[in-house]
Amino acid sequence: MARSGRRPGRTGTRDRILVSARAAFGESGFEGATVRGIARAAGVDPALVHHYFGSKEQLFVASIELPFDPQHLAALLVRGGLDGLGERMMRFAVSIWGQPRSLQVLLGIARSATSDPRAAEALRGILESSLLPAIRELGVDQPELRASLIWSQVVGLVFGRFVVGVTPLTAAAPEQLVAAVAPILQLTLTAPMP
Amino acid sequence: MARSGRRPGRTGTRDRILVSARAAFGESGFEGATVRGIARAAGVDPALVHHYFGSKEQLFVASIELPFDPQHLAALLVRGGLDGLGERMMRFAVSIWGQPRSLQVLLGIARSATSDPRAAEALRGILESSLLPAIRELGVDQPELRASLIWSQVVGLVFGRFVVGVTPLTAAAPEQLVAAVAPILQLTLTAPMP
């Protein structure tokens, strides 16, 4: 039984709450995760969560900060031109979901997007602030449609691999996925579009 | 205030509950939808839901019966061979999500898959009982990986169009989507795979 009152020394409590929150939201989405569960995982009283973050929603917002800078991504994609862009995109996706913390953020957003418009907007934001500008800058025709199709392919991959657990997708090595999907993305960039 | 007791005449109450349930699950997923809300939408006391279906979970199972027969779909895809298979797949997907009831069932499963392993299994089932057998039967190499990639593309499309609301995907006419995506699916079927 932890007695009440301030703890001696520096306790990174706020950070521990954030870490637990990312794990919980990534596992169960916004609605499925509970403030009490997050507090328990952080070894802390639920009231502390509100003390630091005000509300469950604000905690969510704080915990799903995008694990990369959209402009940086856009620049990275543009650099190198249209050639090999599909592969660069896949490599970036794979490198992001290879980091546990980034993956948690991504899954937290994706799992919450099914019920929370804000999370859905965050997902759209990745498309509109990175993918679309990059493709526009390269002067491809029908940039909106192409960017959306690429976005939906990557989202589908993440969904299949990490949410639904489709065996060939969970079993494939990252390199194999890159090799398999990159040409498809490349065709999505270059094929004639209606 | 509806007084208690049996209603005169034939009241399709059970069916009305099912209809409301599909709408609610499609809109909010299993956890987000509430028995009380479904009952309210059906103009009925919440206890009736349990009288007819036993539990929220059994109601969910009853309401998400797949809107098509997997074997029939597999046969439809095989008939006609590898040529134009991508287009047939897209046409089928578009025709399914064009029917409101089917779309509700699909979205109910997809939205619940983020937290409910059973729904995730139902989603995998579409892949394993229709897509994969069809592709296998056509003698393509790497059928598991190809089927999974096609599945993830279609799931991503549904997610983008109906859950996240990606503008180019919501705005595109079904025919335009078929024309844009079919060649990509076809490449996924025929491109060399690692």
Place this chain on the structure above:
DNA sequence: GGTCTAATTCAACGTCCGATGAATTCTACA
């Protein structure tokens, strides 16, 4: 007409949830 069964509502229980406000303990700084 009497009786059994199905349909329907009502009232309630127990649980979990997010949130609040007060009390307690420590740190920082004058």
Place this chain on the structure above:
DNA sequence: TGTAGAATTCATCGGACGTTGAATTAGACC
């Protein structure tokens, strides 16, 4: 050393949820 403020817990509130059991009303069949 005294005191303001930050960190932490505790007890609790009000609400929503799934579920249950009893009571009420209608149809079906003898």
